[in-house]
Amino acid sequence: ETGVTQTPRHLVMGMTNKKSLKCEQHLGHNAMYWYKQSAKKPLELMFVYNFKEQTENNSVPSRFSPECPNSSHLFLHLHTLQPEDSALYLCASSQGTGGGELFFGEGSRLTVL
Amino acid sequence: QQPVQSPQAVILREGEDAVINCSSSKALYSVHWYRQKHGEAPVFLMILLKGGEQKGHEKISASFNEKKQQSSLYLTASQLSYSGTYFCGTELYNAGNMLTFGGGTRLMVKP
Numbered sequence: 001e002t003g004v005t006q007t008p009r010h011l012v013m014g015m016t017n018k019k020s021l022k023c024e025q026h027l028g029h030n031a032m033y034w035y036k037q038s039a040k041k042p043l044e045l046m047f048v049y050n051f052k053e054q055t056e057n058n059s060v061p062s063r064f065s066p067e068c069p070n071s072s073h074l075f076l077h078l079h080t081l082q083p084e085d086s087a088l089y090l091c092a093s094s095q096g097t098g099g100g101e102l103f104f105g106e107g108s109r110l111t112v113l
Numbered sequence: 114q115q116p117v118q119s120p121q122a123v124i125l126r127e128g129e130d131a132v133i134n135c136s137s138s139k140a141l142y143s144v145h146w147y148r149q150k151h152g153e154a155p156v157f158l159m160i161l162l163k164g165g166e167q168k169g170h171e172k173i174s175a176s177f178n179e180k181k182q183q184s185s186l187y188l189t190a191s192q193l194s195y196s197g198t199y200f201c202g203t204e205l206y207n208a209g210n211m212l213t214f215g216g217g218t219r220l221m222v223k224p
Contacts, residue, residue, distance in 0.1 A: 002154050031210065042115050043155075043200065043214035056211060090154070097209040099143060104154040 003027040006091050006105035014113050015081060021108045023074040023091030031097045032074040034066060037088040037107065049074060050097045081112045114138055116203045118215035125191045125222045133186040133218045135201030144177050144184040145202040145212055148195075155200060158186075191222045 004025045013019050025032065034046040048056035049068040063085075065077040074091055088107040094100050116137045123131050135144060143162045149155040161177035161184055173195075175186045188195055198219045202212035 002156070004154070033210070040216075042216045043202075045211065045213075048211070094210055097211075099160070099204065099209055101157040101160070102145075102147075102155075102210065102212075103157070104147075106152075106154045 002103050002105065004091055004093055004103050004105035006089075006108050008108055009106065010109045010111075012111045012113065013078070013081065015083070017081075018077070018079040020078065021076040021089055021091075021110075023076075023105055025072055025074075025091075025093040025103070027093055027103060029093040029095050029103070030071050031094045032068060032071070033092040033094075033102070034074065034076055035090040035092060035104075037090055039087075043090070047076075048097060055097060078110070081110075083112050086110055086112045115213050116201055116215040118199075118201055118218050120218060121216070122219040123221070125195075125220065127193060127222055127224055128190050129222075131188045131191060131220065133188075133199050133201075133220070135184045135186070135203070135215055137182040137203050139182065139203075139205055141177075141179070141182050141203050142206045142208065143204045144175075145204070146175055146184075146186050147200045147202065148197045149200065149217075150197040158199075188220070191220075193222050193224065196220055196222045 031050045036044045046060045047066045067075040090107045091105040092102040146158040147155040163179045172189045177184045198217045202214045
């Protein structure tokens, strides 16, 4: 238990579906992140939020839409995805974005058919 | 540009030692190390800041050679619980937590 909870743990969707991934942290942190972990590829930073404000968008396609309503919750809205978007999506949090330990959730395994 | 980790995989017997390297072509401010067991979240091990610091975490320690932009993770007297994939994350100068992760080193410790 890392204090970061992701739901759902597994998701299968068609290319025309719309779904959302949810992340909640119980650590009182101010920064939250979305990472993508594909097979045989390094962890890729997607988005960073600090105090609910997006501070980083790592050239992510618009079919991925993040939302951070407060410092404890982070969503990743998915629509018209491609099969190559199938991956493990990891959420993380940290005290701030000034450097420091990242606390990861166990991830949401996404399969796009 | 992502850091390069070596080796990509290593198999050990319990009690043996291992070294995992992480190299960058760019000047680094810090190096982070994480371990991920299969089906679990990556877990933080340690951060090394510029200045050649060496830090330890039980029988796992690491060093950071600022001149070479290289970090090494040392696992001594390995235990079965050390099995997993080890990732280094590098931070360019004062980039906060904008980490670029290496491809990982898969470590398997056998009895």
